[in-house]
Amino acid sequence: MINFNGNIVSSNTNVLANNRAFLYGDGVFETVKIVNDKILFLEDHYFRLMSSMRVVRMEIPMNFTMEYLEEQILAVVNANSSGNSSRARITVYRNDGGYYLPQNNSISFIINSVPIEKTLYSFEKYTYEVDLYKDFYITKQLLSSIKTTNKIINITGSIFASENGLDNCLLLNDSKNVVEALQGNIFMLLGNKLITPPVSEGCLNGVMRKQIIALAKKMEKLEVVEEIISPFDLQKADELFITNVIKGIQPITQYRKKSFNTILSKELLEKLNEIIVKN
Template sequence: MINFNGTILAEEANILTQNRGFLYGDAVFETVKIRKGVILFLEDHYFRLMASMRVVRMEIPMNFTMEYFEEQLLLVVKANNISEAARVRITVYRNDGGYYLPKKNTVSFLVHGTALEVNEYLFDTNVYEVDLFKDFYITKQLLSSIKSTNRLLNTAASIYASENGLDNCLLLNDSKNVVEAIQGNVFMVLGTKLITPPVSEGCLNGVMRKQILALAKKIENLEVVEAVISPFDLQKADELFITNVIKGVQPITKYRKKSFQTKVSCQLVELLNEQIAL
């Protein structure tokens, strides 16, 4: 028997009592954007999920091919009639059993999705203010670069942003350098350079990050660089923006007393929409 919210129930009545994703954060996930029945950047999402599973020593089922991955995600959007524009998440968790040491490394998965209002990437012209989150720090290690369900730091930072009237926070690593935003990678334009932290600094190896690095090389007179960004660099920047696969590119317009232009982020949104329309 278990106590669930003050009520004694049979243990079998609550599926979370043995779920390793719930008990230990023993799970990894991918969030994809679906446009007109097509998973954007399918290959990148699939291989990142496979890499994440290998990093945490999960057993990858023989049938878990890219075609199977695609099929399972599309089943959900078709069942919910949201194929035109959807956000879909797949969470892969190690099966029940054991404590810190699992009894087995086999996995199960859960897919769920929600409708999006539009299927293209929009350029946001609203004021978007950020500040640093300094309560906790990201460590410079391989686990920081994958999408695991251990997201307490991001949750705490989201609450901090809400309490302080911010739209987002920039997260720091244990060297006190800027790594990423709460839900995306961060880019900085400084003169003729577009700079983003390398994955070795502890940032997520973002799917949209990869797309932006490639697309930015098409912009004339813009040098694309992966380099450390310190908090002091933010005050010198001409432009800051955040990237993730659902939003695309989110311009930052204000950091403390500094305001930023949005020229490069606007160009990148245009290039991104051209790419997904092909």
């Protein structure tokens, strides 16, 4: 089942024929995690979605409040009987009409959900190898910081990773600096300094990125900064890890010939799960 404009309908419903997100990539989306019928970090997701819609000049309906969004997400989650632990995606796209120039800026949305086996965050894999993806680059612009339905770099990068026996790839921007991973933001521990690229470098303004920065800033003897990461810095790092709202934290254990420990990653994961348990 899916939620199509507030109506629970079969997932076989054809909503693609004139869908501008399908035809032109004229859409934005959010992926959220639900635990015990509660959307984690709902406020952050809502405001990022509203910001994304404004960036691409979509018209935001008057009833599109945070409470309305929560209600619509939970409606399809409950219809799919997956309220205990699930992931849901809301895709917002401009309505039919026009070609590159839309006839209007009104929107429709689709929400789908799938169950997740685990409620709390845990490391997906204990050995995790990455390399750089250099076929295409992310541009340093505002559009790169939001979730649009054009993710062709992530798709081709994922194919490259699969073909080369990698668990993930790190993406570079047009200045050849490390920006993010295929499915999340990147953090690098160098001594007592935890570094993540600034959003101005073209990385996604991640919801989990925000949570990890906040948690890390509360830790003693740890300096948290937003700085440029060059590919050469990776070889000097003590730890590397990837963050996203569905998987939480995924440590990188191998980059080329360099191996990394996971001490800080484990500590942050525990603190992240404490937030979920308390809520």
